[in-house]
Amino acid sequence: MSRVFRWVYLGLIYAFLYVPIAVLVVYSFNSSKYSTNWQGFTLKWYGQLVSDSPLREAFVNSLVIAFASSVCATILGTLAAFAFYRYRFVGRKVLYTFIYIVMMSPDIVMGISLLMFFVTLGLATGALTLLIAHITFCLPFVVVTVYSRISGLDRSIIDVAKDLGANEMQVFRHVVMPLLMPAIIAGWLLSFTLSLDDVVVSFFTTGPSFDILPLRIYSMVRLGIKPEINALSTVMFALSLVTVTVAHLVTKEKT
Amino acid sequence: MNRGVFRFISVGSTVSWIVLFVVIPYLFVVLFSTVSYEGLISGVIDLSLDGFREICSSVFLEVCISSFSLALGATVLTLLVAYPYAYILTRLPEAVKRVMLLLMIIPFWTSSLVRTYALIILLKANGIVNSVLLYAGLIDEPLSMLYTQWSVFAGLVYTLLPFMVLPIYSSLQKLDWRLVEAARDLGATPFSVFARVVLPLTMPGLIAGSTMVFLPALGLFYIPDLLGGARSMLIGNYIKNQFLVAGNWSAGSAASVVLTLLMCLCIYGYFLSARKARTESMGGMP
Numbered sequence: 060m061s062r063v064f065r066w067v068y069l070g071l072i073y074a075f076l077y078v079p080i081a082v083l084v085v086y087s088f089n090s091s092k093y094s095t096n097w098q099g100f101t102l103k104w105y106g107q108l109v110s111d112s113p114l115r116e117a118f119v120n121s122l123v124i125a126f127a128s129s130v131c132a133t134i135l136g137t138l139a140a141f142a143f144y145r146y147r148f149v150g151r152k153v154l155y156t157f158i159y160i161v162m163m164s165p166d167i168v169m170g171i172s173l174l175m176f177f178v179t180l181g182l183a184t185g186a187l188t189l190l191i192a193h194i195t196f197c198l199p200f201v202v203v204t205v206y207s208r209i210s211g212l213d214r215s216i217i218d219v220a221k222d223l224g225a226n227e228m229q230v231f232r233h234v235v236m237p238l239l240m241p242a243i244i245a246g247w248l249l250s251f252t253l254s255l256d257d258v259v260v261s262f263f264t265t266g267p268s269f270d271i272l273p274l275r276i277y278s279m280v281r282l283g284i285k286p287e288i289n290a291l292s293t294v295m296f297a298l299s300l301v302t303v304t305v306a307h308l309v310t311k312e313k314t
Numbered sequence: 315m316n317r318g319v320f321r322f323i324s325v326g327s328t329v330s331w332i333v334l335f336v337v338i339p340y341l342f343v344v345l346f347s348t349v350s351y352e353g354l355i356s357g358v359i360d361l362s363l364d365g366f367r368e369i370c371s372s373v374f375l376e377v378c379i380s381s382f383s384l385a386l387g388a389t390v391l392t393l394l395v396a397y398p399y400a401y402i403l404t405r406l407p408e409a410v411k412r413v414m415l416l417l418m419i420i421p422f423w424t425s426s427l428v429r430t431y432a433l434i435i436l437l438k439a440n441g442i443v444n445s446v447l448l449y450a451g452l453i454d455e456p457l458s459m460l461y462t463q464w465s466v467f468a469g470l471v472y473t474l475l476p477f478m479v480l481p482i483y484s485s486l487q488k489l490d491w492r493l494v495e496a497a498r499d500l501g502a503t504p505f506s507v508f509a510r511v512v513l514p515l516t517m518p519g520l521i522a523g524s525t526m527v528f529l530p531a532l533g534l535f536y537i538p539d540l541l542g543g544a545r546s547m548l549i550g551n552y553i554k555n556q557f558l559v560a561g562n563w564s565a566g567s568a569a570s571v572v573l574t575l576l577m578c579l580c581i582y583g584y585f586l587s588a589r590k591a592r593t594e595s596m597g598g599m600p
Contacts, residue, residue: 065402065405068398068399068402069399069402069403069414072395072399072418073417075472076417076418076421076472076475077421078436079429079432079433079435079436079472080421080424080429080432082432082435082436082442083428083431083432083435086435135327135328135331138323138324138327138328139324139327139328141324142321142324142325142328145321145324146321146324146325148321148325150329154328154329154332157332157336158332160581161332161336163526163529163577163581164529164574164577165529165530165532165533165550165573165577166530166533166534167533167535167550167553167554167570167573168340168343168533168570168573168574168577169336171343171553171557171566171567171570172336172339172340172342172343172570173335173339174557175339175342175343175346175563175567176335176338176339176342179342191335192335194331194335195331195335195336198331198332202328226317226320227317227319227320227321228320231320252423255425256424256425256426256427258426258427258536259533259534259535259536259550262554263557273425273427276425276427276428276431277427277536277540280427280430280431280434280540281539281540284434284435284438288431289435292425292428292431292432295424295425295428296424296428299423299424299425300420300423300424302423303419303420303423307416
């Protein structure tokens, strides 16, 4: 393949990835409401975002759920990865395979099974059910991320700690956890973004009493294109950009 | 805390979470697919296969066929875009490679809904693509690109591209380029070098990528919904409607069971073909 062709191909791919986002960002500052022409710089769409209280509420709800579910999933997932590494128990292999299956299975199946479970139990869908659902789909990603690092650990480190009189909890807290920190942070950030972006599972597991941002955007987009959505999307894009940069810096520094 | 207690907590929390929120809810789906829906309303559990009978209709068959062709089309298109990209990438210097990969992954971290919305803006009748084409004089009137099969494909490729790129890239990274040189020295044409050396050796990555694109493409109901204007019903939409619109839980559950079985079949097929590709690439050694 000639050099020119290569760069043209790469250029096209990146154009495909970035032009839609760039257009969105530019339009969010366009003062014209309907026309696609540029009619001057404005911040009024951002102003409307701030004054739209249901939207603000959905945004806060999303952040709260993303934070709570990613923290819970990280704690559970790190413990699980440690258990898979350290202990032999009945069904260990089956459980690990199961975690992979949960990770690969379509979101819609998880969403529906949880919806039926909650309805049958008589639980009204809302913040609690949404939190449970988000922890459930984030958990496998944390387990896999942390386990891939823990499996490279030298087992003799644990033996040394035990010989020096550390109990199991101290081994986990003071020896294994610090060594795993980059993977734990990576798993946490992955969970946070997964939770913030999810549409399919949330669609089934939250109720009208608890609106979250992706579902709010979904219903807004279905009704048509509005300049406020451009502004909102720009904010969300900036937010994930900051998260990725932080993730990159943190994992780079610690390793 | 002694070993036994800590072991109990760490193993127990994982097992109970998975059992309570994955296994039991899934058993509910299986249960609801085998009880009659009429009985369910009146509070009686009576076994029937009405749910499965319901989805044996031509409607569901049509839904299945259109979902599969859509997911398959998206997989093939993603593959065609991703393979040359990954190939070009592996031939670049190490530092450039890293930046390029990061640039590929960044959009993947943003909400796929936001990216789908961005495509709508780009493709709509008075959108930027049409404006550019009109301005350049390539077309006389705006093309209708949104709400077609192609806009749905574009949305799926846009969302799922990294899932295809990363496995192919990692198998190309492991490729021993001396084999390619040897094939060239022995007089192979560029085409046969690709078809008989590079492609078979990167088959595991290709299969992994295809599975990781095909499975989500079956379930992402909001992309066809927003970009296709709800003109074609897909498995995802069908299940969603059975639960939330028609209120027919038996049929919805039966469809979920069928979807899961198909998915397990795909994963099983992936394991088989990945193993086959691995043994073949080692020169037929087991």
